[in-house]
Structure formats: structure tokens, C-alpha cells
Amino acid sequence: MNSTKNLNARERARLAAEQAAARRRDQRILISVVVAFLVVVVAGGITFQAWRTSRSPSAAPSAIAAASPVMITNGRPIPLGSADAPVTITLYEDFHCPHCADFEEEFGPTITQAQESGEARVELYPMAFIDEGSITAANAMACAAEAGFGQPYYLALFANHTLQWSDPQLIDLATKVVGSPPSEAFQTCVKRRAHADFVTSINAAADQNHVAQTPTMLINGKDVAIESLTPESLKTMITDAAQK
Amino acid sequence: MSVSPVGTFATNPRFAAIAVWASTAARLVLGGVFLVAGGLKVIDPQSSVAAVRAYRLLPSALLTIVGWGLPFAEIALGVLLLAGIATRLVAVASAVLLLVFIAAVTSAAARGLSIDCGCFGGGGDVAPGQTAYATEIVRDVGLLLLAVWLVWQPRSRLTLDRFSSERT
Secondary structure, three states, X not given: OHHHHHHHHHHHHHHHHHHHHHHHHHHHHHHHHHHHHHHHHHHHHHHHHHHHHXXXXXXXXXXXXXXXXXXXXXXOOEEEOOOOXXXXXXXXXXXXXXXXXXXXXXXXXXXXXXXXXXXXXXXEEEEOOOOHHHXXXXXXXXXXXXXXXXXXXXXXXXXXXXXXXXXXXXXXXXXXXXXXXXXXXXXXXXXXXXXXXXXXXXXXXXXXXXXXXXXXXXXXXEEOOOOOOOHHHHXXXXXXXXXX | OOXXXXXXXHHOHHHHHHHHHHHHHHHHHHHHHHHHHHHHHXXXXXXXXXXXXXXXXXXXXXXXXXXXXXXXXXXXXXXXXXXXXXXXXXXXXXXXXXXXXXXXXXXXXXXXOOEEOOEOEOOEEOOHHHOOHHHHHHHHHHHHHHHHXXXXXXXXXXXXXXXXXXXX
16 A cells, blocks of 8 residues: 555656656757747848848949030039039938938939939039948949949949949949940949049048038038928929029 | 745736736737837848947947848847747847847947937937937837846747747
8 A cells, every 4th residue: 555655656756757857858949949040040131131232233224315424523522414504412422321322212303303304413422431332332433424324323323222332233233224334444443443532532521511421412502401301392492492 | 934025926826917918018019129120120231230330349340240130130039029939038138139239329328429229220320419329228228128027927928839938
């Protein structure tokens, strides 16, 4: 009688120990699965972003027929649009600044329209302070303006702002904008960073003009508050400035 | 035999009933915030790297890895929290991540940087008057409290896995 009781107690203890061991094992497996899940998601995510930023640029706006080459002068902005347009829109932007990409998405069409109608021209300060891609893109922007397709190249750079802007990507972008492989001169200009000094001089010029953030926009030299701006109010501002 | 007051309090059945639902809410809020915060950053890989760079804490070799990887870590933690898998373990990881965020924002404020925390996308340098360090820190501390609660009371309802949330 007593011995069966003892046996039962021993049996119960053994079962409990087994269950505890099983629980601990389950817990270890769960922890491994959770850690593996985290590692896979993070590693997969990094791989995904590496692919995303190094792929070739997507479709880009095509060149405007009447674009003409412009001179690149150190410390001076890149002119985009008709030289005798009554309104001057000054833009300070970095091609990798997230707010600039947002700005371009919201207001780019309005500005482009004003450029195409001859109402306004843009004076672009392509600043470069975010990363290496800011510098290569600003340099390529100067090369493109010099080669006569600055305006569509500018739009295409922002349309593909998530790319890291390696030399092949920048040349590929020009191919898409021009419709055929760009000139040897352009390719060399991109690869050799021909306008590196210009890019540095633009940063210095922005500093000198007390521009502390991008995007910064001025219409006929007057600072525009971008936070409260809508495409409609921008359109009105450009029209008003043209009539003065 | 001494029973700690916390033990008595925490084993009270009425407290346990409320705690389970409080934990459910904490899990869903924290998970939702992580998922949204990570999702908004994943969209723009350049700006998430720029946001990390703005803190001026990491060497340039690590900026890209952290800028690209961190949002996915947030998404993974968010998914696990919403699903209620291994809640205690995930809550510990969340608390550690939030402590890192709080330390980074505090250090940016202490060093007199003018940056946006980039907590929900964006980020980078802003004009000196446009910083919101206090709000950012208060928000992160609030989230940290939710994570700490979950470490203490991981049991909750509406989970995918009823076993795991009880012990781990």
C-alpha cells in the first residue's frame, strides 16, 4: 500500500520533471525562431535596399526640344529655362535631401509649367551635403546642363531620388533622358567629377547667402515660406511676380 | 516565509484579469507604432541613412547598414508584438531599442545639434528653432513604459500563440 503511494509520487515527480524539460525545450526553440526571424528580416531588408538603390533608373521625363547648353560658373547657380523670363525662381536643393524630393513632387509640375510657358526661369543651386550621392548627382547635373539637357535631367534625378547615384546610374539616367547614349564628353564629365570645384563653390555660396536648409526657394529674390505653400498659391505668386 | 508586496498585488485575481487586457492594449499599441515607424522609413532608404547620419554618432561605414537595417528591425518587432509571439522576449528587445533611441535623441539635444529624430521617416538637419527633442523623448519614454509593462506582464489576449506569451 505504502509502496504504491511512493511509486505514484515518484511517477508524478518524474512526469512533472519531463513536462518542465519539454517546456524549457519549447521555450529554447521559440527563442531561436524569434531571433532567426529578426535576423532574416533585417538581413533581407538590407539586401532589398541595396538592390533598390543600385538598380538602374526608371523611366525619366524626356528632353525638351529647345534646351540649350549653359555655362557652368563657380559659385553661380545653374540657369534652367528662358533667360528673358520675367520671374526668377531660385532653388537650393540637394538631390538626396528627402524634403527636396517631397517638394519636387508637390511643386515641380507647377514650376516646370512656368518654365515652359516662358513665365519663369529657375536658378538652381545644387547643394551637396547629405552624402556621396549628393556630390555625384550635383556634379552630373552640372554636366547635363552644360550638355544641354539640364532641365529634364533635373526632373529625372528627383524622380529617382532613392538611387545612390553611382556613375553608371547617372550615365544610364542621361541615356533615358536623351533617348540615346550621352556624349563621350558627358560621360567623362560624370566619371572625372569635372565640376567638383563647382559643387564645393555652390555649398560655399549657399552658406554666404545664409541658406541653412534645403529646399529653399526664392521668387525674384524674396524668400518663400514653403511650409504654408500649395501648388495653387505658388502659381498665383509666380503670376503676380510676372506682372510686377 | 515572506511574500513581496508586488507578488501579492500581482497574484491578485482581479489585478490579473485587468493586467491581461492592459497587456493586450500595450502590445497592440507598441506593435502598431513600430510597424508604422518602420514602414514609413523603409520607403525611402536614402533618407533613413541621412537621418542616422544626422546624429553624428556612427562611423560612416556603419551608417548605411544601420539606416537600412533599423527600420526592418522595427517592422519585425512590430509584427511579433501584434501577433503576440514570445511577448516577453520581444518586449525586452523593444525596450532595449527604445533606450537606444532615447539615448541618441538625448545626446543630440545635449550636443546642441539641430536635427529631426527621423522617428517616423524624414529626419536629418533642421533649422535651430525647429527641433522637438522634448516631445520626441516623452513619446519614446511612453513607449518604453509599455515595453517594460510587457516584460513584467507578458500574458495577453488576442495572440497568435497562447503558450509562448505566457512564459517567454
